[in-house]
Amino acid sequence: MIKTVFLDHPKSVNETYLEHAAFAGKFSGKLFLAAGAAAIHAVIPCLFEKTASRMIAEMYAKTHNRGVQPTPEAETA
Structure with a gap:
């Protein structure tokens, strides 16, 4: 259960949990500024x-x- 909740999605985008948390946090900040x-x-x-x-x-x-x-x-393209 914990693996599914915290690790499966970050792994699907080739990130660790902490890398994904940092990316999502930065993304959230940019959305806030855009709003x-x-x-x-x-x-x-x-x-x-x-x-x-x-x-x-x-x-x-x-x-x-x-x-x-x-x-x-x-x-190669």
Whole structure:
């Protein structure tokens, strides 16, 4: 049970528990900042016009293929 709760998912993205905790914590902080920029933009539209969407796109780029092993064809391309 403990292994399933704490270790299976980090292993699936090739990380230890502590590496995964650090990555997720940093990700959480970036989401918090993006939410703040979006909230300010909601009130004052000329501020942070693209900040939140840019931050989300950058975070997605870093996470959408985590744990996926590259194929030999992809490594040589």
